[in-house]
Amino acid sequence: MEAPCGGTGTCGKCKVRLQSPGAHPADENLIAFFNAEQIADGWRLACLYKVNTDIYVDLPPQSSVSNIVSQGYMKNFVHAPYARKVLNTGGNADLHLGNNIEAVNVANSTASCCGVAIDLGTTTVVASLVDLNGGREIDTLSCPNGQKAFGQDVITRIHYAGTNSGGTEILQKAIIKDLRNLLNALCRRHNLTMDNIYDVTVAANATMIHLLAGISPESMGKSPYMPAFQGVLSLSGLDLGLPVSPYCRVYCLPAVSSFVGGDITAGILACGLEDPSEKTLFIDIGTNGEIVLADGEHFCSCSCAAGPALEGMNISCGVQAAQGAIEDLFIDEHTVQYTTIGGEPANGICGSGLLAAVAEMRRTGIIDKSGRLLSHSLVKTVAGKKRFIIDDKQNIYLTQQDIRQVQLAKGAILSGIYTLLKTVGIKATELQRVVVAGQFGAHLKADSLIGSGLLPPEWEEIISYTGNTSKSGALICLLSYPERTVVEAIAKNIEYIELAQLEGYETLFVKCMQFDPSA
Template sequence: MPDVTLIRGDRTDLLSAHPGETLLDLLGRCGVSFYAPCGGGHTCGKCRVKATGALSAMSDEEAILLGSAREAGVRLACFARVEGEATVTLQAPAEAQTGENSPAPSEPAGETEPLGFAADLGTTTVALSLFGLKSRRLLSTESALNPQRTFGADVIARIDAAGKGALPALQTSIVGALNDMLSFVCRKAGAAVERVQKGVIAANTTMLHLLRGLDPASIAQAPFTPKSLFGGDVPAGELGLSIDPNAPVHLIRCLSAYVGGDITAGILAADLGNPKENALLIDIGTNGEMALSRGREIFCCSVAAGPALEGARIRYGMGGVPGAINQVTLTKEGLSVTTIGGEPAAGICGSGLLDAAAALLDCGAVDETGRMDGEELPPALAGRFLALDGQPAFLLSKEQGIAVTQQDIRELQLAKAAFAAGIALLLKEAGLTEAEVDRVVLAGSFGCALNPKSACRIGLLPAAFLPKTQAGGNTAGLGAGAVLLEDGARARLTQIAWDAKYLELSGRADFNDAYVDAMLFPDGEE
């Protein structure tokens, strides 16, 4: 087998490759966490590495996706095949932003107190918290990028990878990540990992299948019937976790193939089902999951929003990591742009894309159909409008050349229309108007990061929701923590699972009609 030297920062590893194997397949097989949004589909152009040595020649398709980067020794890992000795250099992965402003807590554990953990296995980010079970103190937390991102940014890409033989690698990678995080939080708390006697995990349905090593193929095929909706306890040893092997780990019950245990936990944490109000919980991502309560009744659905908000299929798209443009604001002087960590702009993340679209609508660079046109821009912005590979584009960062293109706007329209249509169908099913919703909770790190005003301006959320929209933080993690520590929380989860009415939107004519209607951007600020 040819050897591939892998360089990551100060670390160098020697990987044994199968002749003809792509670099992406090699990295996935060896458990290397790597950003590959389309999972090797040859569509996103994001799996970039610096590579030299005996690799397959660059195809025309790869060259087009790379653009000018091909001149800097950059290859796409999904195209480049190993033909002999090679050297590959990866950029050290930047940590995703969680949206939380407070530093991670760290307290010493009591000498004899039993410990427990609550984890949220997100498609993008994994978060884990360590608690004292008697004192109910939060001792330590840790978050990390999900290592399964090597197999694709969304669950469909990972389901496809599992069907092509990567299921064992997908399972091993997530179990390994959990064990690393458990070791880290216990070390910070000054406790042996064997003292962890109990755990709770919230995750979407696909993530739980991959954790358990179950084939998730049926989730992606009509009638979308998962092998399990979970909801029970599993011995930690059976999961491969490094804590007490007999410790029960509760896998929070899912509501359907695409409304997972993370939403069930979120419903609990956000207190949906309160008889005194109507409330909406939205988890914004590649799959938009949402739940609407009308008093005690709960209605839920999922929409396929596409990967635009995760950075895939966006020319300069990236995750919420340092250097990503995360805020865009129109000013009297023209445009103000900020990046995560104050780093030089390297791309644009989902919250920045929403802000940019709102700003382009307000300044007239984009009309309600989504068409970009720079003819009537004010002088302070006119120099930012240009043609990029034959399509209109608008520069956000002149220094680094980061722009939003016409195709980016079209991708965003697809995503925002899916959310708007899902919300419309939930309201219809519940017999509520937009004005009758008392509270809107945006779940997860993206919900914390986005500007609700921008979300309403582009029509992702109804304008009527703006004054009652709030960031809920990691509702899945909060719900998992409640199940770990609070008496009665598990019974409430069971009640939620029984009471929630799931709407399957695929094939519904009224959803398709609402989706088409929502493709247009609102005329202006209301």
């Protein structure tokens, strides 16, 4: 089961029903999520329930695997892999591994010299098997990040690592297990052995890289929020316990700060933001929104705490982007029309649906400029609180509190964007490209981004979605050794702005929470 809040009893996403509940005190955690009838019927939060004897439990319907975005935009680059097979006159091959040139007899087949590019996300892991000689992506597999059982976001995992004995090792084991499974499955599917995997590249945020390397991420969880290390990390694949050749190194793309990690430098590389001819804004929206502004000379970045709302968390009927989640929505006078992922019956609303709902509520005047729910046939009052009803039968709705969560995310992201523009001295109208990257971005419509006020309206025509650029960047570094120098130079040249420390930032943040495009 997933435990988005890390088992602190605050998210309510681990509900189970005990078949023989017995007496149980209705503590405040239970009351927050269940009524008296449900408690008597055996409903509990799994994370807080102590099991003392054999029990039978009913699990809620499982959300099936999320729509994991595994492909992303990739600029053109020269094919020159780090692990390069050089054919000798005798027909054998030498494998050059950076400074250590190892002579290895590898099978004389183009598909036998392979590498794996990995996007190690907080929520999902994507691994691509690549033929290093041919420069061809052979296959891609993905899975949810096994660390999810210890918390949904990086903050809860840092907390887990810091407050549990052996916490860092437990989280490291969880992710290594995922990587082993993915690599073994890729090899099995293509009749390869671990000896065929000569090179691995990983793009991930700073917390994930710390945990992969078994380095405590604790220092990133408290002021001044510094990582234990920065820049490139090169690890031995075998030492990590991965099923790879003894010569395989694991190259982790460099991070800029605790909050702008190798997944973002990978995205900058993949989208070619180092191109001096274009002024580009790169946004990766998630629990933390990372934003980079490139004007051809500078890279300026910031990270904003968008909160978990856009990932469907902390929202009354919020779910992750998986089968049955409402992903788009349209208000037609007095009815709501929506579509769900996979066309399944609706089981909640995910981040893209949430933004679409807010954009539609604003368009139809159901909420005012300040985000306040107004009187409307689709707004009902239940237990003294207003709700915007999306589907009465399925009991899916949004509350005023849910709308405030979206406003907090909007305030964080928009204020970050305006701060970067001001710092670099560029007007919003001077940008040539706005790149929206990441899992969440791939499900978004420009209408929702503009209509909800998350992005300024003048950008409608220049927004492009680049998908999983974290994996694209890892792939480029796998297939092109010179591009590693490029990404390392990018990481060194990115200025990082700490928003909270800027004078007047709070005022800008509050202004950006309003549904007013001219904020």
